[in-house]
Amino acid sequence: MADPDRDGPPEVLDSKRDATRYQVLVEIAARQPAVSQHEIAEAIGVTSQAVSDYVRDLMEHKYVKKGGRGRYEVTKEGVDWLISRTDNLEAYLDRVNSDVLGSVEVDAAIAIDDIDEGSEVGLVMRNGVLHADPAGGAATAVTVTGAKGGEAVGVADFEGVLDYETGYVTVVPVPAVTDRETLDPRVIDDHLPATGLLAVAGTESYALAARAAVTPDIRFGTVDGVTEAAVRGLDVLLVVGADQLPQHTAKLRDENIPHEVLDAIDL
Structure with a gap:
């Protein structure tokens, strides 16, 4: 089993031979019972002769048994050995991620x-x-x-903590083309924040922006893009097709983004 008190790298990384031995046993376990030593050699970057030597070593330690020409099987002892080395390796990688990489996050x-x-x-x-x-x-x-x-x-x-406020999202629903209703494009100028962004979701919304002669800042991935912009302190006018409105407002609610969905009477 994994040894949490071990300060150095796990045994499987103690030497190139130990690491290769581990790789060979993993490949046998993945390919058994029909095992091609040539394929293993190509997979881990050693010679076929080297794989043959490692297989012989694994058999001597009773980690692998042979069932016929080109047929090998990992024994219970071999599985236990793999599990113990893998546990040690996972514990080591967890420590690297938390103690080493986490301390140098840039x-x-x-x-x-x-x-x-x-x-x-x-x-x-x-x-x-x-x-x-x-x-x-x-x-x-x-x-x-x-x-x-x-x-x-x-x-x-x-x-410390960054001192800034979450942005505000104003949502303008646009009727579907089949509703045969249109919005006055001036609605965009009326509600576009002075220093914020315009996001459009759906063809009807893009058409409305084009009629207003305004280039959208966000056209694709608006569910996440609008939320990300607001999290970073930007106000956003979201012009969205009625069919896509629920998924956008659900995301805003989930992320606690302050927002307002304008009613048709306000437009």
């Missing part, structure tokens, strides 16, 4: 001004994009790269 931000590597910066959200401010801020990070103003800079070691 995000990208836009440098507001020139920033040197290793500097502490403030983090602010502008136009839905994370920015790094060398003047500091309530939320901070440390740069892992340098950058000129306007360039992307790598940041890590985050502390």
